Amino acid sequence: MEVNPHNSMAHGAHADEHAHGHSHDHHGHDHDHDHEDNFWSKYIFSTDHKMIAKQYLNVAIFMGFLAMFMSLIFRMQLAWPDAKLPFLEDVIGKWGKDGKLDPGFYLALVTIHGTIMVFFVLTAGLSGTFSNLLIPLQLGARDMASGFLNALSFWFFALSSIIMLFSLGIETGPASGGWTVYPPLSALPQAIPGSGLGMTLWLVSMVFFIASSLLGSINYISTIINLRTKGMAMTRMPLTIWAFFITAILGVLSFPVLLAAALLLVFDRSFGTSFYLSDIFIDGAPLDHAGGSPILYQHLFWFLGHPEVYIVLLPALGLASEVISVNSRKPIFGYKAMIGSMLVIAFLSFIVWGHHMFVTGMNPFLGSVFVFTTLLVAIPSAVKVFNYITTLWRGNIQFTPQMLFGIGLVSTFITGGLTGIILGDSALDINVHDTYFVVAHFHIVMGSSAIFGMFAGVYHWFPKMYGRLMNKKLGFIHFWLTIIGLYGTFFPMHFLGLAGVPRRYYANTAYDGFANLININHVVTVFAIIGGLAQFIFLFNFYYSIKNGKKSSQNPWKSNTLEWTTPIEHLHGNWPGAIPEVHRWPYDYGKPGAKEDFICQTVPFSETPESNTPHDH
Amino acid sequence: MNILLILAVVFGTLVLVRLANVAALASKLSGENEEAEQESANRWNSIGMIAFLIIGLSVMVYIMNLYLPLTLPKAASEHGEAIDGLMTINWTVLFITFFITQILLFFFAYKYRYNKNRRSFYFHDNNKLEAIWTIIPTIVLAALITTGMSEWNEITKKSASMKGIVIQIYAKQFDFTARYAGKDNKLGSSFFRSITDTNPLGIDSSDAATADDLIAKELVLPKGAEVQLMINSRDVIHSVYLPHFRVQMNAVPGMTTRFAFKPTKTTAEMQKETGNPKFEFIMLCNKICGVAHYNMKMPVRVVEPAEYEEWLKTQSAVFPKEEAAAPAATPAPADSAATSMAK
Ligand code: HEM
Ligand SMILES: [Cu+2]
Ligand SMILES: [Cu+2]
Numbered sequence: 035m036e037v038n039p040h041n042s043m044a045h046g047a048h049a050d051e052h053a054h055g056h057s058h059d060h061h062g063h064d065h066d067h068d069h070e071d072n073f074w075s076k077y078i079f080s081t082d083h084k085m086i087a088k089q090y091l092n093v094a095i096f097m098g099f100l101a102m103f104m105s106l107i108f109r110m111q112l113a114w115p116d117a118k119l120p121f122l123e124d125v126i127g128k129w130g131k132d133g134k135l136d137p138g139f140y141l142a143l144v145t146i147h148g149t150i151m152v153f154f155v156l157t158a159g160l161s162g163t164f165s166n167l168l169i170p171l172q173l174g175a176r177d178m179a180s181g182f183l184n185a186l187s188f189w190f191f192a193l194s195s196i197i198m199l200f201s202l203g204i205e206t207g208p209a210s211g212g213w214t215v216y217p218p219l220s221a222l223p224q225a226i227p228g229s230g231l232g233m234t235l236w237l238v239s240m241v242f243f244i245a246s247s248l249l250g251s252i253n254y255i256s257t258i259i260n261l262r263t264k265g266m267a268m269t270r271m272p273l274t275i276w277a278f279f280i281t282a283i284l285g286v287l288s289f290p291v292l293l294a295a296a297l298l299l300v301f302d303r304s305f306g307t308s309f310y311l312s313d314i315f316i317d318g319a320p321l322d323h324a325g326g327s328p329i330l331y332q333h334l335f336w337f338l339g340h341p342e343v344y345i346v347l348l349p350a351l352g353l354a355s356e357v358i359s360v361n362s363r364k365p366i367f368g369y370k371a372m373i374g375s376m377l378v379i380a381f382l383s384f385i386v387w388g389h390h391m392f393v394t395g396m397n398p399f400l401g402s403v404f405v406f407t408t409l410l411v412a413i414p415s416a417v418k419v420f421n422y423i424t425t426l427w428r429g430n431i432q433f434t435p436q437m438l439f440g441i442g443l444v445s446t447f448i449t450g451g452l453t454g455i456i457l458g459d460s461a462l463d464i465n466v467h468d469t470y471f472v473v474a475h476f477h478i479v480m481g482s483s484a485i486f487g488m489f490a491g492v493y494h495w496f497p498k499m500y501g502r503l504m505n506k507k508l509g510f511i512h513f514w515l516t517i518i519g520l521y522g523t524f525f526p527m528h529f530l531g532l533a534g535v536p537r538r539y540y541a542n543t544a545y546d547g548f549a550n551l552i553n554i555n556h557v558v559t560v561f562a563i564i565g566g567l568a569q570f571i572f573l574f575n576f577y578y579s580i581k582n583g584k585k586s587s588q589n590p591w592k593s594n595t596l597e598w599t600t601p602i603e604h605l606h607g608n609w610p611g612a613i614p615e616v617h618r619w620p621y622d623y624g625k626p627g628a629k630e631d632f633i634c635q636t637v638p639f640s641e642t643p644e645s646n647t648p649h650d651h
Numbered sequence: 652m653n654i655l656l657i658l659a660v661v662f663g664t665l666v667l668v669r670l671a672n673v674a675a676l677a678s679k680l681s682g683e684n685e686e687a688e689q690e691s692a693n694r695w696n697s698i699g700m701i702a703f704l705i706i707g708l709s710v711m712v713y714i715m716n717l718y719l720p721l722t723l724p725k726a727a728s729e730h731g732e733a734i735d736g737l738m739t740i741n742w743t744v745l746f747i748t749f750f751i752t753q754i755l756l757f758f759f760a761y762k763y764r765y766n767k768n769r770r771s772f773y774f775h776d777n778n779k780l781e782a783i784w785t786i787i788p789t790i791v792l793a794a795l796i797t798t799g800m801s802e803w804n805e806i807t808k809k810s811a812s813m814k815g816i817v818i819q820i821y822a823k824q825f826d827f828t829a830r831y832a833g834k835d836n837k838l839g840s841s842f843f844r845s846i847t848d849t850n851p852l853g854i855d856s857s858d859a860a861t862a863d864d865l866i867a868k869e870l871v872l873p874k875g876a877e878v879q880l881m882i883n884s885r886d887v888i889h890s891v892y893l894p895h896f897r898v899q900m901n902a903v904p905g906m907t908t909r910f911a912f913k914p915t916k917t918t919a920e921m922q923k924e925t926g927n928p929k930f931e932f933i934m935l936c937n938k939i940c941g942v943a944h945y946n947m948k949m950p951v952r953v954v955e956p957a958e959y960e961e962w963l964k965t966q967s968a969v970f971p972k973e974e975a976a977a978p979a980a981t982p983a984p985a986d987s988a989a990t991s992m993a994k
Binding site: 137138141211212216218219222225226227311312313314315316320324326327328329362363364365366367368369370371393394395398401402405406409410412413416417419420421422423424426427428429430431432433434438441444445448449452453455456459460461462464465467468469506507510514517521525526529532533534536538539540541542543544545546547550551554621623624625626631 | 688689692693695696697699700703707711714718719721722723731733734737738741742745748749752753755756757759760763764765766769770771772773774775776777780781784785788789792795796799800802803804806807808810811823824843844846853882885886887888890892894895897898899900901903904905906907908909929930931933935936937938939940941942943944945946947948
């Protein structure tokens with residue numbers, strides 16, 4: 035074991051003494067060094083959770099940049115619809131002939147941008163990276179319950195990414211019906227070219243994606259339930275783990291429904307069924323498929339779709355809870371209330387899906403029910419926000435890049451949550467549904483809050499992943515440019531929505547009344563470019579620091595959680611000796627009387643008589 | 652144009668090299684005095700927090716002054732006015748919440764920056780506080796939910812009532828057609844298999860209710876009268892969006908959807924009110940429906956009732972030639988036009 039001399043967590047050593055007869059002792063470390071890892075088994079087909087986490091993160095970064103490029107292309111189209119952008123033809127070939135973006139390809143870009151960001155970056159990228167990295171490390175497990183399933187999960191994800199990328203290059207273009215791929219548009223190649231082979235590939239890709247997500251989630255759940263180290267009661271788990279746990283449950287319950295929706299769509303497209311099709315006359319002929327309902331698809335899609343937004347957000351909130359507490363040198367306020375509100379949010383997220391469908395002709399009474407349940411979500415959300423704010427109150431705040439992103443997350447979560455209340459009010463939603471107001475709303479919560487959570491996680495746990503620190507100064511610049519870029523992009527967008535501008539329009543030329551909004555579109559695009567460029571600072575910092583970053587100490591942020599008791603050098607099984615035992619909750623920061631302003635979870639109360647309170651035992 | 656690309660690459664590389672220098676330098680320096688460096692980071696970032704709060708909120712207010720005038724004018728329909736009122740109430744509540752929470756968040760971040768001579772306040776539970784911020788949002792939301800729901804009930808009740816001037820909005824890639832139900836206020840039935848080049852809506856010419864139906868490529872509405880839109884699509888989902896009237900309803904193949912509303916201002920009145928002599932209402936497609944989605948629309952005009960009657964006379968019947976032949980006396984089927992169209 036490589037014990038860092040500066041290690042302020044000398045208590046880690048006690049672990050060995052306390053782990054008598056622990057169930058994990060027998061599969062210790064001795065066999066880990068028996069075989070030499072070659073390149074393939076170490077980097078590619080690894081079953082080690084830490085390596086899989088890094089694989090997820092790297093793929094997500096790649097996909098994220100790709101999707102970001104797409105958004106910059108269509109943002110330029112919206113801001114300068116008449117301009118010729120000579121580089122377009124070089125970048126996207128025939129779809130950008132003579133520097134003009136093809137209207138069909140505009141829709142393809144919007145569709146694939148959304149799909150990649152929501153599923154590949156914020157679902158797989160976020161959970162895949164941090165659930166994999168932190169669940170075993172923070173719970174005191176040697177690895178995931180099943181390393182093999184875990185690797186399989188990553189490989190399904192990689193395959194699904196490759197298929198999605200491949201669909202970008204085909205003759206008829208990728209899926210173009212929006213990331214929600216509503217039929218009949220997505221079912222009929224006659225309706226839009228992207229609904230041909232492109233849509234088939236989209237569906238195949240998503241089937242692999244869903245399989246990957248399910249394998250991952252089942253693994254996370256069983257690891258959390260079964261492999262906690264001695265003393266790690268559920269009520270002593272860090273909030274990160276609670277968030278991953280609830281997220282995984284949401285995924286297991288909702289992704290199968292998306293699979294059902296996708297399979298029925300596959301049947302309608304390829305096997306002559308008509309689940310979603312009825313009374314259609316297209317391409318000069320009536321369609322024989324009849325008797326189905328396109329609305330059925332929307333019910334199925336949003337039954338996943340809404341929990342999905344929390345699958346995206348909860349891990350980000352979990353990461354932020356940890357980061358904000360550590361860097362405030364103060365316990366997270368309302369630990370139990372935080373868990374409770376996550377559980378309530380998770381429960382409610384299954385009964386609000388109809389708020390995406392207020393104007394589909396759905397029974398108005400059903401609409402009222404969904405208004406009721408939707409607005410209820412705001413209550414646990416408010417509890418979380420106030421708890422974060424109270425955590426900062428009278429804290430002792432260390433401004434690290436991850437802390438900045440954590441605070442940014444709370445700010446954008448407030449902003450986006452509030453506009454959600456407008457959208458959840460069916461009467462008000464009538465006029466803003468499917469406008470840029472919705473685009474603004476979900477980019478503030480997903481595109482900003484969840485992304486901030488992800489960045490917070492990367493900066494905070496980078497030393498755990500790569501043994502080095504990312505450069506802080508570049509991190510600060512990255513944060514400030516990003517938050518300015520994001521608010522500058524998405525705040526003005528609300529006004530486009532309030533002006534009645536529909537989303538997914540290639541150009542706002544249909545209505546003269548939109549002509550004077552071009553200024554807003556300029557502002558939005560300029561800030562999007564600023565925000566986009568800022569990500570290169572991150573990209574550079576990330577890859578530069580892997581090789582050249584400052585060497586990290588064992589516990590660089592003076593945290594209480596178990597992952598910082600493992601050696602800096604990765605090894606299979608995580609702890610060279612016995613697994614440490616846990617004696618207290620993870621948030622003993624700034625405890626009165628304590629020698630230092632943090633007490634690791636491995637320290638028994640018997641060693642800290644000076645700081646014990648009457649409740650501690 | 653390739654020059655542009657090359658320039659971008661060169662510029663990008665230069666920036667990266669520069670960043671590398673900065674990073675290398677920074678990590679060398681930081682080895683020496685990490686604590687001092689973190690202290691300066693704390694100072695600058697906490698100042699950043701308060702600056703972001705103040706500048707951010709100011710810019711926000713400035714932008715609202717700049718952009719709010721560009722948003723939709725006051726609603727031109729009865730329920731639209733109610734929606735606008737409700738929107739104002741909601742915005743008021745939300746802005747108060749927004750300001751309070753953002754100010755607390757960034758102010759605390761600014762105020763409580765690290766000081767090595769201080770400990771944070773070990774404060775991690777307080778049921779009274781949790782109760783306060785559970786109960787207050789609950790009360791506020793209860794108010795928003797009830798007002799919102801009752802307005803929603805008002806709006807949807809009208810659509811269910813089948814009262815008002817019946818107009819079909821028939822959507823297809825990439826246009827809308829309006830069919831006025833005529834004197835009997837009943838639409839003749841239609842069926843998608845009956846669609847032909849000359850009968851693009853697939854209307855049943857033998858249905859007595861068809862005889863007085865009129866077809867228009869423009870939606871003209873009388874001011875002050877209740878209008879009942881009956882919405883259909885023949886290919887993919889579209890959405891009938893009339894932003895100035897706060898009206899939106901999807902057009903879904905295989906079913907008929909409805910939206911009832913009452914226009915309260917004529918186009919001429921809107922031109923005066925907005926001070927824009929070129930102001931026109933519009934109907935836009937607001938559900939992605941294909942490559943030309945962005946161009947799918949229909950002009951909308953609201954006129955005085957008398958002018959509306961005049962305009963109706965100039966519109967063509969669905970089957971102009973057969974008009975005279977159609978027996979006007981046949982009773983219409985008992986079920987509504989809606990159900991017959993939905994089959
Ligand atoms: C208080 C919390 C929230 C409420 C009440 C709320 C409400 C809503 C409503 C009613 C819509 C439908 C709007 C429409 O299409 O007309 C919507 C859309 C959306 N929301 Fe939220 N939301 C909340 C928080 C979130 C969060 C936290 C996320 C994600 C992290 C999120 C992501 C989305 C997305 C992705 C859509 C748009 C989907 C689409 O049409 O493409 N929302 N939200
Ligand atoms: Cu939702
Ligand atoms: Cu359309």
